Amino acid sequence: MSAVNHRPLGLTVAIVTLALDQLVKYSVTYPLALQSRLEGIDILPFFRLRWLENRGVSMGFFHADTDVMRWALVGMTILIAGFVGVWMWREKARQDVAALGLVLGGAIGNIVDRMRLGYVVDYADLHFGEWRPFLIFNLADAAITIGVLILLARALLLRDKGAKTETLK
Numbered sequence: 595m596s597a598v599n600h601r602p603l604g605l606t607v608a609i610v611t612l613a614l615d616q617l618v619k620y621s622v623t624y625p626l627a628l629q630s631r632l633e634g635i636d637i638l639p640f641f642r643l644r645w646l647e648n649r650g651v652s653m654g655f656f657h658a659d660t661d662v663m664r665w666a667l668v669g670m671t672i673l674i675a676g677f678v679g680v681w682m683w684r685e686k687a688r689q690d691v692a693a694l695g696l697v698l699g700g701a702i703g704n705i706v707d708r709m710r711l712g713y714v715v716d717y718a719d720l721h722f723g724e725w726r727p728f729l730i731f732n733l734a735d736a737a738i739t740i741g742v743l744i745l746l747a748r749a750l751l752l753r754d755k756g757a758k759t760e761t762l763k
Contacts, residue, residue: 607692607696608696611695612702626643646717690744697737718730
């Protein structure tokens with residue numbers, strides 16, 4: 595019995611994630627002109643659209659202040675995206691391929707911003723009063739995070755299930 599090829603699913607998830615990410619970033623940049631609104635736009639009592647130019651990576655680490663640092667960060671993230679793409683291409687499990695598609699699409703979305711603008715456009719401000727469980731983020735960041743969480747959950751759950759069946763044999 596041959597394995598089912600889930601590459602089209604992974605590529606579709608990556609392309610849709612990238613397209614949605616860039617569409618939302620375009621919308622907050624141009625039609626909504628968030629960069630000109632200091633307070634942002636309240637969408638819900640706990641969610642606001644705000645403008646942030648993220649010149650670093652997750653949680654502001656590796657802040658790229660110079661062009662050399664910017665392009666080094668682009669190069670590093672391209673290498674990571676390449677690794678994810680190869681992993682997705684070789685992966686057999688449908689859910690893992692879809693999760694890797696989320697990670698790849700999100701990574702490419704942020705790479706496009708950094709190459710085109712010199713920074714990543716962040717806009718999603720989730721808050722409960724003054725408490726913010728996350729820094730301001732974007733759809734690409736959310737896709738990467740969800741994809742990684744799916745991979746981790748599946749790895750932990752499948753490993754535990756596999757270990758239990760091995761002890762029963």
